[in-house]
Amino acid sequence: MSVKWETINLGDSIPELIKQPDLTQLVKFAAGNGDFNPLHHDYKYIACEYLGSVLVQGHYRYAVLGEMVMNWLGHQQVAKVKNISCQHRGMDFPGAEIICKGLVAKKYKDGDNKFVDLSIWTETSDGKQNSPGKATIQFA
Amino acid sequence: MADHFEITDEMKAKIGKESPPWFFEVTTTGVRAFARGAGITDRVYYDEEAAKQAGYRSLPAPLTYHGTPVFIPGESDETFSMPLNADVTVEHGLPNTIDGGKETEYFEQICAGDTLTCISQLKALDIKVTGSGNHMLVTTIQFAFTNQHGKVAVIERLKVINH
Numbered sequence: 001m002s003v004k005w006e007t008i009n010l011g012d013s014i015p016e017l018i019k020q021p022d023l024t025q026l027v028k029f030a031a032g033n034g035d036f037n038p039l040h041h042d043y044k045y046i047a048c049e050y051l052g053s054v055l056v057q058g059h060y061r062y063a064v065l066g067e068m069v070m071n072w073l074g075h076q077q078v079a080k081v082k083n084i085s086c087q088h089r090g091m092d093f094p095g096a097e098i099i100c101k102g103l104v105a106k107k108y109k110d111g112d113n114k115f116v117d118l119s120i121w122t123e124t125s126d127g128k129q130n131s132p133g134k135a136t137i138q139f140a
Numbered sequence: 141m142a143d144h145f146e147i148t149d150e151m152k153a154k155i156g157k158e159s160p161p162w163f164f165e166v167t168t169t170g171v172r173a174f175a176r177g178a179g180i181t182d183r184v185y186y187d188e189e190a191a192k193q194a195g196y197r198s199l200p201a202p203l204t205y206h207g208t209p210v211f212i213p214g215e216s217d218e219t220f221s222m223p224l225n226a227d228v229t230v231e232h233g234l235p236n237t238i239d240g241g242k243e244t245e246y247f248e249q250i251c252a253g254d255t256l257t258c259i260s261q262l263k264a265l266d267i268k269v270t271g272s273g274n275h276m277l278v279t280t281i282q283f284a285f286t287n288q289h290g291k292v293a294v295i296e297r298l299k300v301i302n303h
Contacts, residue, residue, distance in 0.1 A: 019179060032170075032177030034208055034221035047236070058239035059204065063178040066203025075184055075194035080246065084203055087241035087299075133241070 002074025005114050005139040010104055014118065017068040017100040021056060026094055029060045056092035061131040065120050068100040069135050078140040082115075086133025092124065099123040105134070114139040142234060142303060145275040147265050151230040157262045159226040164207030164256040164285065171199040171252050178202065191251075201250040204242075206285055206294050209258075228262040232277050232302055240278060240299030248293040256285040256293060263297065276303040 001015070021029070026040050038045035040057050048054050065086055073079055092098050099122065106117035115138055122131040168188065175185035180202055183190045191199045201207065209222050216223050250256070264280040278301050285294040 021179065025177070025179060028173075029177035032174035033205075034211070036219050036221070038219075058241065060178060062242060063174070063180075063202065063204045067178060067180050067182075070182070070203060075196070075200070077195045080249075081203060083243070083245050085241065085243035088239050131241070 001072055002076050003072055003079075005079075005116070008104055008107055008116055010107055012104040014068065014072040014102040014104075017064060017071060019064050019098045019100070020096065021060065021094055021098070023054065023094045026054065026056060026060065029057055029063075033057070033059055035059065051091070053093045056094065056098065058088040058131070061088065061092065061098060061122050062086050062133075064098065065100050065102075065122065065131065065133060065135075068102060069118065069120065069137075072102070073137060080138050081135055082138045083136040084120075084133065085135075086120070086122075086131045088131055090124075090128055090130035092122070092130055097125045098130075099125065102135075142275045143273060145232075145234070145267060145277055147267060147277070151232070151265055154228070154230050155262050155265060157228050159223075159228050159258075159260040161257045161259055162223045162226045163210045164258060165210060166201055166207035166250055166252050166254040166256065168199050168252040170208045171201055171205070173208075174205040175202050196249070196251055198252040201252075201254075204244060206250060206258075206283075206296070207254065207256050226258070226260050228260050228281060229279055229300065230262070230265065234277060234302035236303050238301040238303070240301040242296055242298050244294060244296045246294055248287055248291050250287070250293055254293070255288045258286075259284050268301070274303060276301050 102118045102120040105119040118135045120133045121129045184194045261282045263282045266278040268276045268278050281298045283296045287293045
């Protein structure tokens with residue numbers, strides 16, 4: 001999908017992205033990310049024994065929010081992500097759904113430049129928002 | 141959880157402290173591994189021909205990926221893979237660590253073939269008090285990545301919460 005500035009409206013939702021990483025996926029992410037914190041793969045790690053599980057990496061959630069944004073934006077030379085951010089407010093566990101959502105929060109011009117701000121977040125299957133964030137896209 | 145935590149003058153004196161430069165390599169293998177790890181299926185991150193047809197020099201780095209830090213045994217952290225001397229955090233004695241989130245600002249496209257030089261910097265130390273009165277230390281670290289052409293490619297700010 002490659003969205004065009006002219007077709008974007010305030011309040012538009014962007015297509016959801018649903019992930020359901022298992023433990024093996026978290027191991028693949030650790031290998032790709034270089035973060036081998038046992039919190040994310042070792043059930044015997046003291047914090048995991050206390051929590052009853054390993055946790056999905058915060059960066060995994062960040063990365064899949066980025067994937068959702070790029071799936072909507074498409075690879076176009078006239079539109080670039082200038083800024084993306086998220087906070088982590090809750091825990092996700094392997095095997096559970098992570099639902100990435102977003103909507104157009106602002107559409108504006110600054111001089112000759114055109115921008116869209118997205119409100120983006122991850123949700124659990126029961127609606128808990130664990131990683132709220134935003135992204136700014138600049139259109140040429 | 142700590143019911144009281146104080147940021148000492150010694151800690152405050154380290155705000156602004158920068159690391160020596162450390163290096164990230166953006167390779168086709170690394171881009172594919174990160175994309176695979178996140179379960180990204182877009183072919184542009186795996187297939188160089190697809191990447192070029194999409195207008196990229198080579199495989200583009202997925203959002204939030206800025207290459208892989210150069211790892212050298214004995215000189216790099218075994219868990220987090222960064223050089224030991226790139227750590228700009230303060231000694232605080234709090235046992236637990238939470239990823240508080242990141243903000244990433246992009247200035248240049250990052251693709252396989254790029255080499256990024258990173259300077260990490262301690263930007264801020266703050267105390268956050270929870271509703272139940274527990275004190276948490278919030279450390280803000282900035283990572284500034286410059287590419288092989290001397291241009292700032294990415295600036296990222298990470299919040300680490302210790303309690």
